[in-house]
Every structure is written in structure tokens, then in C-alpha cells.
Amino acid sequence: MILPHFSVALFALSVLRVGALDTFISAVYEHAVILPNRTETAVSKGEALLLMNKNIDVLEKAIKLAARRGAQIIVTPEDGIYGWDFTRETIYPYLEDIPDPEVNWIPCRDPKRFGYNPVQERLSCLAKDNSIYVMANIGDKKSCNTSDPQCPPDGHYQYNTNVVFDSQGRLVARYHKICTLLKCQTTDPSTCGEPVGSAFTKFEEFSLSGTFGTSYVFPQIILSGSQLAPERHYEVLRDGRLKSRNGVPLPVLVMALYGRVFEKDPPRLGQGPWKLQ
Structure with missing residues (x-):
């Protein structure tokens, strides 16, 4: 059944x-x-x-x-x-x-x-x-x-x-997925563990990390150097949570963008997923 x-x-x-x-x-x-x-x-x-x-x-x-x-x-x-x-x-x-x-x-x-x-x-x-x-x-x-x-x-x-x-x-x-809860324990990159997986395709580069409802920080955000939220509105706590500075939560869209490191042709000098680690 x-x-x-x-x-x-x-x-x-x-x-x-x-x-x-x-x-x-x-x-x-x-x-x-x-x-x-x-x-x-x-x-x-x-x-x-x-x-x-x-x-x-x-x-x-x-x-x-x-x-x-x-x-x-x-x-x-x-x-x-x-x-x-x-x-x-x-x-x-x-x-x-x-x-x-x-x-x-x-x-x-x-x-x-x-x-x-x-x-x-x-x-x-x-x-x-x-x-x-x-x-x-x-x-x-x-x-x-x-x-x-x-x-x-x-x-x-x-x-x-x-x-x-x-x-x-x-x-x-x-x-x-080394762990389905693969995340950085804090905003310190050394706590991120294994990097996310990725693939060489005709698209730029895309990662294959999973998602899960949690207050922890996903490694591709920390390792990419992306800004999680405007500093004048939010403070980024060590555990990855965003704390509103004025007490009024605003909507936040987080996106990590990677440069042109992914092609189906053999990688050129300076390219490759190791650049993301």
C-alpha cells in the first residue's frame, strides 16, 4: 500500500x-x-x-x-x-x-x-x-x-x-550531502566544514547544497563573502542570525553569486571549484 x-x-x-x-x-x-x-x-x-x-x-x-x-x-x-x-x-x-x-x-x-x-x-x-x-x-x-x-x-x-x-x-x-544539516556553526568560515558540491555545465556555476529550516548559516553564503543584510538595518550575530537594529524586521533576500568559473570545456588557469573553497 x-x-x-x-x-x-x-x-x-x-x-x-x-x-x-x-x-x-x-x-x-x-x-x-x-x-x-x-x-x-x-x-x-x-x-x-x-x-x-x-x-x-x-x-x-x-x-x-x-x-x-x-x-x-x-x-x-x-x-x-x-x-x-x-x-x-x-x-x-x-x-x-x-x-x-x-x-x-x-x-x-x-x-x-x-x-x-x-x-x-x-x-x-x-x-x-x-x-x-x-x-x-x-x-x-x-x-x-x-x-x-x-x-x-x-x-x-x-x-x-x-x-x-x-x-x-x-x-x-x-x-x-556529508550531513543534511551541513552548515557553518558560526560566521567564522573555519566552522563551515566541507564545501558544497558543484558542477561544470554550460550555465555558469551552480552549487548542489541542500536546504533546511534553521537559524544556522549555509556555507556558500559565508564562503562567498556575501553580505547577509544591510548593516544599517541588521546586525549579523555569531550564530548566523540577523538581529534588527531598530526592532522592526525587514524582508531580506540572500543570494550568493559566483563568477565565471564553470564551463564544459577544460578549465583555464585560475578556474575551477577550488577557487570557491
């Missing part, structure tokens, strides 16, 4: 100016995720794939609509393919082995190259068939052994992972 999560579907298009392209249209989509039953034991791989395909069916309609309306990239929601509320054991059937994008892989054309990965194959085909970049959130698994002192007892790592497939269906980005 499948339990639906009732919420309002959201579909948005925006036109942004960038350097690599004069403009591009992006689509952001949210839907009522179809959730599995809560269980203390893992379901079969077949049952897990059935559930994920139901959600991808929903995403497919949005991807096709976005492409018809001229979007070059669509961002789908976190947990939008398999839901949430899992244990380490019950999430395992939903995971696939996601390779490093450097392997230059188009799952839609060569689905068996890295084993059985039907979700990556389908997302790749949706991107390729509709000539649109697709960003999705899925689960990755990586084997390890006793030579690794941090290897879990069950012999594998599990990652909440963002992936991006380009308009040819090629896997161009994979970001392991």
Missing part, C-alpha cells in the same frame, strides 16, 4: 542572466510525494523501484512541461523520489551506486555500465529526451571494508545525494 503525502504542487519558471549564456530559464518543482508505508524491515528492491517509479511518473510530467515552456534546467525536490522517514536499514533498497561524474556516463545509452541503476537510467533519459538539465535527489551507496576504520558494520556507506544530468543525459554532478 502506498501512502500519499498531501501538499500543494509548486511549479515555477524564472529567467536569469548569466555570463556563459545571455539568459536561461530555470524551473523549480515541488509535488505531493508518494510515500511508502512505515516499516521496520526493508522492502524488496522491486517494491522500492515501484514506489520510486510512481514519483518519477509525476516528475516526468513536470519535466516535459518545463521543457515545452523553454526551461533549460529543472530542479526537483529533496526526497521527491522515495520520500523520507527511513532507518539505515529500510532505506537501503532505494539506493543505487552513483559513479563519479568524471567517468563520462550517459545512463540512458549505457545503462548497465555500472550495474543495475534503473533510477539513474530513467532520469538520464528524461533529461536526454527532453533536452533539459535535470537535478534530482536520490540515494547513493558505496562499499567499504575493514581496512577503513570508519566503515560501518554492514560494509557500505550511504549518502543522501544530489545528481544532475545534462541535456544529453550525461551525469555531470554528484554531491554527497
